Amino acid sequence: MKHSLPKLNLILIAVSFLIIVIGFILMTGAPSGEEFNEDIFSVRRITVGPMIALFGFVSMLVAIFYRPKQK
16 A cells, blocks of 8 residues: 655654643543632643644644655
């Protein structure tokens, strides 16, 4: 079966997908519920998680458009 993307691109796409998933996992947390929970304003949920997910999306674009050098 011939793929339209080389094997290296598929590996980079898989790694980028894992980075995106890690970013979204870092954004999750306990719900606020009835009582106010200050954890919803933590640096991990507001800054670190979205930045890692954004890096994953950018690396996904790079992985799709990357062309290995021809031998």
